[in-house]
């Protein structure tokens with residue numbers, strides 16, 4: 001079959017690879033209909049996530065049609081239309097029973113590498129390096145979905161393929177942040193990053209009762225999407241002083257909840273940003289925490305921070321003093337999508353959540369390398385490049 005592979009730092013190509021097979025009774029094989037780029041892929045492309053191998057099939061945000069089911073699968077049959085959580089979880093271990101699905105003890109068949117880096121292994125994820133399991137991704141005609149009863153979700157009639165696509169990764173990631181930050185009705189929430197993840201975190205926060213939601217970025221087309229499709233306010237960090245502006249809008253206190261949806265390749269302004277960029281490129285620090293620092297400074301005393309942006313290792317000049325003295329609660333996670341995908345699909349069906357607008361560029365898989373170029377460089381207003389496999 002055809003698949004889009006990682007072939008080296010900043011290199012991808014469409015290759016012919018072996019078709020996936022059922023390896024375990026709980027697997028299904030999915031004929032992929034739509035698969036999309038995610039900000040997390042950019043960290044793979046940039047070479048910031050270790051343990052990628054040339055030839056690895058990319059893609060972890062996808063939906064499609066079930067074409068084969070393992071003997072132990074109960075919830076799915078051939079012909080079903082499903083969206084699949086990007087993280088792979090067994091549904092039975094202690095972490096899954098606590099609904100912390102991305103921390104599943106059984107989802108990652110290759111735990112040694114992340115145990116060494118982080119002290120414990122986390123769960124598995126499609127196409128997210130050998131450290132997170134070495135699973136083949138969804139930028140392909142077919143993909144094997146392990147633990148399919150847990151990770152694949154039937155798409156309700158009336159929800160389009162395109163809308164359901166983003167219930168795989170971007171939306172449940174946003175929900176993980178908004179819910180995990182402990183939003184209470186009436187809160188002011190500030191979200192750094194207006195990509196798919198930041199937009200979904202903002203919408204999740206609104207549906208969970210936040211009164212004022214403000215999204216921060218520099219790309220005007222993304223900020224326009226936030227105003228039009230999400231219904232949140234926006235700030236441009238190249239024009240406004242973010243900390244001062246957020247205080248101004250919150251009676252001098254700062255937001256109750258701050259959500260970081262930018263990650264290790266944050267942009268910024270001024271000498272501190274240049275210093276971070278040089279250090280990261282010389283591999284003297286693994287991550288650039290520009291937005292993270294700002295979120296900590298902006299947060300009100302006693303407020304909470306949720307880190308959704310992916311970080312791999314160590315950061316420089318982390319404002320530990322501000323965090324500790326202001327009495328902040330800090331959390332972060334890879335998405336616990338199994339917990340949120342059913343309600344997200346329902347919100348889409350009920351017309352309360354718009355996701356299709358994220359698909360700014362739809363193209364056949366053959367144009368995958370071009371799609372990644374556009375997405376990486378944010379060309380032509382690209383928010384997500386979507387690969388269409390069924391034609």
Ligand SMILES: NC(=O)c1ccc[n+]([C@@H]2O[C@H](COP(=O)([O-])OP(=O)(O)OC[C@H]3O[C@@H](n4cnc5c(N)ncnc54)[C@H](O)[C@@H]3O)[C@@H](O)[C@H]2O)c1
Pocket residue numbers: 038039040041042043169170173192193194195196197198216217218219222237261262263264265266267268290291307308309310333334335336383
């Ligand atoms: N936790 C999870 O499970 C999970 C899942 C998916 C994605 N992610 C991560 O979330 C992050 C965002 O993903 P995405 O798909 O939206 O990516 P994206 O690249 O489409 O969007 C990132 C946005 O951040 C903006 N940005 C850069 N520097 C900024 C700054 N200093 N302040 C404010 N905005 C800034 C960029 O302009 C861009 O619009 C990535 O790090 C990705 O790896 C995490």
Ligand SMILES: [Zn+2]
Pocket residue numbers: 038039040041060061086169170
């Ligand atoms: Zn992702």
Ligand SMILES: [Zn+2]
Pocket residue numbers: 089090091092093094095096104105106107
């Ligand atoms: Zn588990």
